[in-house]
Amino acid sequence: MTPVLVLSAVLFATGMFGVLTRRNAITLLVSVEIMMNAGNLNLVAFSRLYQPELMTGQVFAIMGIGIAASEAAVGLALILTIYRRYGSTDVDRVRLLRE
Amino acid sequence: MDLGGRHRGALALALVVFLAVRGQAEVSLHTIWLQVGGLQVPFSLRADGLQAVMAVVVAAVAFLVHLFSVGYMHGDRDVVVYFAELSLFTGAMLLLVLADNFFLLYVAWELVGASSYLLISYYYERPAAASAGKKAFLTTRIGDVGLLVGLFAIVWQTGSLEYRAAFATVESPGFSGAWATVIPLLIFAGAVGKSAQFPLHVWLPDAMEGPTPVSALIHAATMVAAGVYLVARTFPIFAAAPAALDVVAYLGAFTALMAATIAVTQRDIKRVLAYSTISQLGFMMAALGAGAPAVGIFHLFTHAWFKALLFLAAGSVIHATGRQLVEELGGLARRMPVTAWAFVAGALALGGVPPFAGFWSKEEILARLADTHPVLLVALLLASFLTALYIFRLVFLVFFGPEPEGAAKMAAAGHGTGGEPVRESGLVMTIPLGLLALGAVVAGFFGAGFLGQPLQGFLKLGETGETTQGAPLWLTVLAIAVALGGVALAWGLFGRRAPGADADAVLRARAPGTYRVVAEGYRLDAFYHAVLIGPYLVVSRFFARALDEAGIDWVPNALARLAPWLGGRFRRLQTGEVRDYLTAMIVGAVLVAAFVLGAR
Amino acid sequence: MGGGQAVLFVVMGVAAAVSALYAVLTRQLLRSIMALGAFLTAVAVEFYVLSADFVSLVQIFVYVGGVVVLMLFALMLSASGERHPMAGADRAGLGAVLAYLVGGVLAVTALRADLPEPGAFPEQTVSYLGRALLAEQLFAFELMGVILLAALVTALVVVRKERQ
Numbered sequence: 001m002t003p004v005l006v007l008s009a010v011l012f013a014t015g016m017f018g019v020l021t022r023r024n025a026i027t028l029l030v031s032v033e034i035m036m037n038a039g040n041l042n043l044v045a046f047s048r049l050y051q052p053e054l055m056t057g058q059v060f061a062i063m064g065i066g067i068a069a070s071e072a073a074v075g076l077a078l079i080l081t082i083y084r085r086y087g088s089t090d091v092d093r094v095r096l097l098r099e
Numbered sequence: 100m101d102l103g104g105r106h107r108g109a110l111a112l113a114l115v116v117f118l119a120v121r122g123q124a125e126v127s128l129h130t131i132w133l134q135v136g137g138l139q140v141p142f143s144l145r146a147d148g149l150q151a152v153m154a155v156v157v158a159a160v161a162f163l164v165h166l167f168s169v170g171y172m173h174g175d176r177d178v179v180v181y182f183a184e185l186s187l188f189t190g191a192m193l194l195l196v197l198a199d200n201f202f203l204l205y206v207a208w209e210l211v212g213a214s215s216y217l218l219i220s221y222y223y224e225r226p227a228a229a230s231a232g233k234k235a236f237l238t239t240r241i242g243d244v245g246l247l248v249g250l251f252a253i254v255w256q257t258g259s260l261e262y263r264a265a266f267a268t269v270e271s272p273g274f275s276g277a278w279a280t281v282i283p284l285l286i287f288a289g290a291v292g293k294s295a296q297f298p299l300h301v302w303l304p305d306a307m308e309g310p311t312p313v314s315a316l317i318h319a320a321t322m323v324a325a326g327v328y329l330v331a332r333t334f335p336i337f338a339a340a341p342a343a344l345d346v347v348a349y350l351g352a353f354t355a356l357m358a359a360t361i362a363v364t365q366r367d368i369k370r371v372l373a374y375s376t377i378s379q380l381g382f383m384m385a386a387l388g389a390g391a392p393a394v395g396i397f398h399l400f401t402h403a404w405f406k407a408l409l410f411l412a413a414g415s416v417i418h419a420t421g422r423q424l425v426e427e428l429g430g431l432a433r434r435m436p437v438t439a440w441a442f443v444a445g446a447l448a449l450g451g452v453p454p455f456a457g458f459w460s461k462e463e464i465l466a467r468l469a470d471t472h473p474v475l476l477v478a479l480l481l482a483s484f485l486t487a488l489y490i491f492r493l494v495f496l497v498f499f500g501p502e503p504e505g506a507a508k509m510a511a512a513g514h515g516t517g518g519e520p521v522r523e524s525g526l527v528m529t530i531p532l533g534l535l536a537l538g539a540v541v542a543g544f545f546g547a548g549f550l551g552q553p554l555q556g557f558l559k560l561g562e563t564g565e566t567t568q569g570a571p572l573w574l575t576v577l578a579i580a581v582a583l584g585g586v587a588l589a590w591g592l593f594g595r596r597a598p599g600a601d602a603d604a605v606l607r608a609r610a611p612g613t614y615r616v617v618a619e620g621y622r623l624d625a626f627y628h629a630v631l632i633g634p635y636l637v638v639s640r641f642f643a644r645a646l647d648e649a650g651i652d653w654v655p656n657a658l659a660r661l662a663p664w665l666g667g668r669f670r671r672l673q674t675g676e677v678r679d680y681l682t683a684m685i686v687g688a689v690l691v692a693a694f695v696l697g698a699r
Numbered sequence: 700m701g702g703g704q705a706v707l708f709v710v711m712g713v714a715a716a717v718s719a720l721y722a723v724l725t726r727q728l729l730r731s732i733m734a735l736g737a738f739l740t741a742v743a744v745e746f747y748v749l750s751a752d753f754v755s756l757v758q759i760f761v762y763v764g765g766v767v768v769l770m771l772f773a774l775m776l777s778a779s780g781e782r783h784p785m786a787g788a789d790r791a792g793l794g795a796v797l798a799y800l801v802g803g804v805l806a807v808t809a810l811r812a813d814l815p816e817p818g819a820f821p822e823q824t825v826s827y828l829g830r831a832l833l834a835e836q837l838f839a840f841e842l843m844g845v846i847l848l849a850a851l852v853t854a855l856v857v858v859r860k861e862r863q
Binding site for chain 3: 002003004005006007008009010011012013014015016017018019020021022024026027029030031033034037040041044045047048049050051052053054055056058059060061062063065066067068069070071072073074076077078079080081083089
């Protein structure tokens with residue numbers, strides 16, 4: 001199982017890099033999804049290691065997928081609204097919380 | 100219009116109590132108020148002879164002053180406050196004289212001081228009035244500290260706050276030594292403050308800034324009498340220490356003489372009366388110090404009537420003319436006959452002319468001093484002469500003689516207070532004057548020698564040394580001569596003068612330098628200011644500026660400056676940039692995870 | 700794992716990593732989303748390799764079929780593909796450091812951990828999962844239903860045009 005864990009670590013790091021770096025809102029969301037998937041991989045892997053007969057990891061992976069999907073939906077809805085308001089999806093443009 | 104309703108009630112009650120006590124009964128009330136450690140603090144009232152008489156005096160004068168004030172203070176902006184403060188004072192004073200233990204006495208003592216302050220500063224928007232109130236309070240405070248320490252000593256030595264316990268301890272054979280003298284002296288300190296004896300007398304002339312009825316009530320008849328009452332009430336404690344009694348007598352006589360000299364030079368009617376009060380209180384103290392408290396109280400009794408009368412009459416004048424300086428007045432007997440004759444009655448009583456009240460009580464004092472302190476007798480005879488002089492100076496300058504220049508025109512044009520022509524005051528003011536004048540005539544007979552001194556007997560105060568029955572003939576004659584001599588000199592100096600002339604010129608010409616010093620109260624105020632107040636203010640300012648403002652205040656001020664500064668720095672965190680917030684979130688999450696996992 | 704499975708695992712692993720990297724780095728939004736799609740598919744295969752077949756299917760249905768399409772729609776409606784601004788180069792350094800630091804720590808931990816031998820999932824994954832969802836994990840299941848509902852309503856409300 002160790003290679004799986006290493007893989008998920010790498011993927012997680014990649015996703016995090018994207019979150020910290022990208023300016024476009026949608027790409028930001030993409031990066032977040034990458035991170036979440038890495039997490040799901042971890043869940044399933046560990047589920048094989050500890051009490052696999054319960055399949056708890058798989059259950060939570062499924063939950064995670066569902067939640068990620070709904071989060072993506074809401075996030076995109078917000079992005080659209082912001083686009084309508086500001087004419088841009090550039091995250092740096094939205095500065096309402098300044099000071 | 101409240102015609103003194105409350106005070107009428109108080110007076111009625113006081114009279115009832117008085118009559119009850121006349122029948123040799125003593126009315127009293129006693130419960131335990133507090134218990135602190137081993138000390139019981141009682142709430143107890145008593146009306147024996149002395150206290151019943153005091154209660155009647157206080158209630159009667161308060162009632163008349165209240166009535167008078169209805170007219171005097173009419174239309175004033177803060178009238179409601181005035182009457183409230185007046186009632187507070189009266190209540191406190193009654194509590195003082197009816198208290199049966201030292202604790203209650205002290206509470207009432209302080210209350211009286213506080214309400215006196217309120218009343219003196221009644222015209223608080225005038226700086227002079229405000230500072231007069233402060234001066235009165237602070238000066239009497241000095242005496243109050245002495246009284247408080249004396250009370251501590253009493254509790255320490257006797258273990259109780261009741262009068263009886265203290266008297267019993269003092270009269271017991273084993274009690275002697277330093278405390279026996281120190282305690283009465285401490286109590287006397289309180290009396291010196293409240294009764295305006297030297298050197299704490301400086302507040303009383305300034306206290307004339309208050310409304311005149313207040314002066315009549317507080318600074319003539321009641322509050323200043325509290326000191327005399329205190330010494331009389333605690334007389335057994337004094338009796339056990341002859342040295343203390345001597346101090347009282349000498350100080351009293353000195354004050355009497357000193358104040359009388361100052362009174363001759365004053366130009367303000369009320370200040371003359373103020374110094375007169377100081378002087379007369381000195382007479383009372385002298386009597387007490389000579390070992391005859393009943394005589395002192397007798398004089399307090401008569402003095403209350405005629406001094407209140409004099410003040411209220413002066414108030415009538417001030418109310419009608421809007422002036423109180425001697426050079427601006429004259430010939431008022433024509434326009435205000437009732438006031439004028441009431442004042443004259445009071446003057447005759449004060450001057451000690453028989454058969455008016457003051458003569459009888461003063462004679463008793465002089466008789467007593469002839470036996471015990473002949474030196475002081477001389478001093479008081481001199482003071483009596485001056486008393487007659489200064490009071491009849493007022494009579495002649497204010498009520499007789501020519502009117503001031505242009506007065507007739509001004510009067511006709513309406514230059515009295517409120518734009519009315521100068522005329523006699525209304526009934527609400529003149530009726531109290533009449534009643535007090537009656538008192539000034541009659542009060543003396545209550546304790547007169549030839550009538551067997553019924554008042555003194557009633558007081559049951561006891562005396563030290565031998566009891567004197569009446570005065571020797573030569574003394575009586577001498578006293579009358581002194582009084583009439585004073586009147587005559589006053590007539591000679593002030594009786595006839597040209598309009599607009601300075602009546603005091605004759606006296607002033609004799610010794611210009613001395614006259615000025617005397618007129619300024621022997622520069623005692625200036626002395627206090629230079630020696631006590633000035634340095635104190637310097638120290639005070641040092642503490643205020645260097646220590647307080649720069650030092651202690653620096654801390655909260657610095658904190659107050661710190662907050663915005665810190666806030667300013669933190670403000671830069673709020674960039675509004677989404678990515679910054681994301682970064683922060685991630686960093687935070689990583690830290691938390693590390694912490695949690697690392698803790699394992 | 701058998702040899703074939705191991706090869707598949709490695710290939711898909713590389714594919715996933717590469718497409719994730721591409722998705723994160725490319726300037727063009729459309730390509731980013733497409734790379735995401737590839738990434739998600741690779742991960743789905745990984746799930747299959749790990750014997751979590753149902754999860755794999757769900758991944759494809761929901762993620763690849765749903766989320767990616769959603770993003771494409773959003774891309775279309777916001778027309779942000781054209782003048783797509785540069786990725787935040789200003790943060791690249793810090794981001795890289797942080798990200799790979801974290802990743803490194805995770806990887807190292809995984810490598811040094813003393814892991815037990817992997818077990819085997821039960822044969823009938825679907826029926827077992829179904830029973831688990833409705834029995835032991837019922838609470839979580841219900842909660843997820845609520846979340847989905849909330850997300851649905853939120854999205855609808857947020858997107859509504861404001862009334863003038």
